[in-house]
Amino acid sequence: MSGCSFPAPRAEHLLTPAAAGHDAPVAIFGWFVLGLVFLDELLAMAAFGVWGWQHDPRWLLVWLLPLAAMTAWFLFASPKAPYGSGVVRPAAKVVVFGLATWAWYDAGHPAWAWTFLGFSVVVNALALLPSIRVLADPE
Numbered sequence: 001m002s003g004c005s006f007p008a009p010r011a012e013h014l015l016t017p018a019a020a021g022h023d024a025p026v027a028i029f030g031w032f033v034l035g036l037v038f039l040d041e042l043l044a045m046a047a048f049g050v051w052g053w054q055h056d057p058r059w060l061l062v063w064l065l066p067l068a069a070m071t072a073w074f075l076f077a078s079p080k081a082p083y084g085s086g087v088v089r090p091a092a093k094v095v096v097f098g099l100a101t102w103a104w105y106d107a108g109h110p111a112w113a114w115t116f117l118g119f120s121v122v123v124n125a126l127a128l129l130p131s132i133r134v135l136a137d138p139e
Contacts, residue, residue: 026131027135029132030132031135033123033126033127033129033132034132034136036119036123036126037123037124037127039123040097040116040119040120040123040124041073043100043116043119044069044097044116044120045066045069045070045100046066047100047101047103047107047116048065048066048068048069048099048100049063049065049066050103050104050107051103052065052066065103069096069099069100072092072096073092073096076089076091076092077089077093077096079136079137093124097116097117097120097124100120101117101120104116
């Protein structure tokens with residue numbers, strides 16, 4: 001290498017500066033929950049793709065609906081959403097996850113719809129715990 005050296009990572013860097021004051025098991029659980037929240041968001045996008053595949057013109061809807069949902073998520077529901085202040089962020093999440101649940105159901109997958117709805121409620125409720133919120137939004 002050309003003389004570049006990187007400092008060895010310390011355990012507290014893996015947990016983020018905001019989480020360094022927390023117990024390691026709490027931070028690990030928090031990151032696990034945040035991973036499940038991300039999985040939940042991916043499942044929502046998959047629901048829109050599945051629904052789009054079953055309706056004409058499928059070649060357009062199969063990618064357009066997930067893209068529209070991702071754009072709405074980016075603008076209104078993500079942690080750094082430019083328009084996600086106050087009541088807008090939770091409302092956008094309810095709309096996206098509600099429509100995704102409906103998409104699973106309408107696509108002929110009612111068990112997936114109910115499972116997705118329950119999973120979404122549980123992981124997003126856990127993500128609201130103060131010890132987990134500090135990991136996602138350290139500001």
